[in-house]
Amino acid sequence: MEQLWAPWRLSYVATAKAPATDDPCFICRGLADDDDRANLIALRTPLSTVVLNRFPYNNGHLLVAPRAHKGQLDELAPAELLETMETLRRMVRVLDGLMKPDGYNIGLNLGHAAGAGLPGHLHWHVVPRWHGDTNFMPVVSDVKVIVQSLDALWELVTARLREEG
Ligand SMILES: [Zn+2]
Numbered sequence: 155m156e157q158l159w160a161p162w163r164l165s166y167v168a169t170a171k172a173p174a175t176d177d178p179c180f181i182c183r184g185l186a187d188d189d190d191r192a193n194l195i196a197l198r199t200p201l202s203t204v205v206l207n208r209f210p211y212n213n214g215h216l217l218v219a220p221r222a223h224k225g226q227l228d229e230l231a232p233a234e235l236l237e238t239m240e241t242l243r244r245m246v247r248v249l250d251g252l253m254k255p256d257g258y259n260i261g262l263n264l265g266h267a268a269g270a271g272l273p274g275h276l277h278w279h280v281v282p283r284w285h286g287d288t289n290f291m292p293v294v295s296d297v298k299v300i301v302q303s304l305d306a307l308w309e310l311v312t313a314r315l316r317e318e319g
Contacts, residue, residue: 181205191308194208194304196245196308197241199237200221201234201237202218202221202237203218203219203220204311212281213253214253214280214282215279215280218238219276219277220234220238238278248318249280249282256284257283260278262277262278
């Protein structure tokens with residue numbers, strides 16, 4: 155398992171161009187489409203969604219977001235905030251079962267200055283961590299390898315979600 159997922163450990167900066175600010179929102183674009191696999195959408199709930207990070211910092215890196223395109227915490231209705239956090243908790247449980255990480259970094263980059271790549275649509279990063287993983291950060295240049303790994307992760311996560319019911 156550790157070997158299978160090793161190609162994932164890559165640097166966003168080294169492999170990906172940051173989207174231009176006027177690009178359409180990739181979360182909304184994915185939600186408007188019906189191919190969740192191609193869009194890496196792992197889960198839709200009435201008010202929230204889960205998208206695999208196309209440029210992961212680590213194995214299993216997910217984004218948990220409200221479905222509505224809102225960029226400020228104050229814009230979220232209580233039900234949206236609650237459901238998004240419930241989904242976040244659920245995804246940690248799913249990743250626990252799939253990957254047994256030693257811990258997580260979970261966080262929200264609020265605004266450009268804080269490093270948000272998509273400042274218009276709130277999304278919480280869920281990054282599984284393993285002891286010693288910072289010692290191993292090779293740059294992956296073969297994009298196909300990354301895409302296959304993302305597809306495999308999508309399959310694992312959605313299968314697990316279906317099992318949970
Ligand atoms: Zn959006």
